[in-house]
Amino acid sequence: MTFSSRLRVIFRSKASRTLDRLEDPRETLDDSYEQLVRMLQDVRVGLADVATAKKRIELQGQEMGARHKRLADQAQEALNQGREDLARTALERRSLLEGQVVSLRDQYSTLARQQAQLQDNERRLAERVTAFRTEKETIKASYAASEAQVRANEAAAGLGSQMSDVGLNLDRAKDRIAQMQARAAATDDLLASGTLNDLTAPPDADLERQLAGGATSAQVERQLQAMKDAGPSGARGTAGSRDAGPDAWLSIGQGPQGH
Structure with a gap:
């Protein structure tokens, strides 16, 4: 996977996680x-404002009622x-006051109706809020x-954004290892051919390798000339004598054994 391909995969993964959070x-x-x-x-x-206004009118109406009685007296x-x-x-003032009381009573009745309507709306909305909160928490728990x-x-199947990052890291590690192995092999060949000099090697180490x-x-x-001189039977006999026994490997590379 190229570097640009890895960048595209990482970008898509990050963008997907961002959209998931937004949605x-x-x-x-x-x-x-x-x-x-x-x-x-x-x-x-x-509702509190309407109730306050209604109470204010009620108190004003009580004062008017007391004044209406006082004027009659x-x-x-x-x-x-x-x-x-x-x-x-x-009596004239009492009559004028009666007209004001009628207007005030109309306002009081209007506010009373508004208060009753608001109380009903408040009750229904409070029930809706309670029901919504219960359903909301249930949905959130199910979603979680x-x-x-x-x-x-996804983790069990090796999918998901985090597992994709793990796969990308693994691919990058493999690429780096392959690059380093190829570089090591190339430098070994160059050192062996003498193109590169090993600065840490002792003096004349290149001559020793060539010798x-x-x-x-x-x-x-x-060894090849000896096998040709001995002929087919001699070569088989020599090989058989060296391969005999469980400890025959100890003599490998030590040349022909005397009989």
Whole structure:
């Protein structure tokens, strides 16, 4: 595998892992759950605001009711004192106040309906959030289990991004070993031929290697001539005498034995 091919495989592996993280359904579910929780919080804030406004109107209506009763009492007291003009003024203010109470009561009824609707929405949304949280955790657990199973199966089958990295490392190691072996063999040939000089070898080591090679060649020629002089029967007898016995190997390379 070439260097560029390895780079492409590594890039695809890294990109695949990045996309897997970006497309993780667990993160998507968590984001959706957080959105639902924020919606529920917004509904509860709106419900609190409506309830506060409704309570304010209720208190204002109670004050108006107390004033409405007080004006009726003042009108009656004015008539008892013979002050018809004051009684008329009290009754006029009481009538004006009744119109304000009607408007305030309409606002109170509207807020009461909004509060009831928000309470119903809050209850249903809270139930939905609870159900979604349960389902979310179930799905996340199932996804985690499936992911672990996939990783285990890929590891057992030698697949997956990590195993691909292991395979790439193994291929690179084999390439390096092959390169070093070829280089070692080439330098051995160059040293043997004298093209390269071994700086760590003793002086005249190249002459010694060449003399040793010549001595080996001379020994082979002498053995070959001896076998020719002895003839076929003599060569077989000599070889048989050397091969006899379990310790015959000890005499290998020591030349002919005397009889």
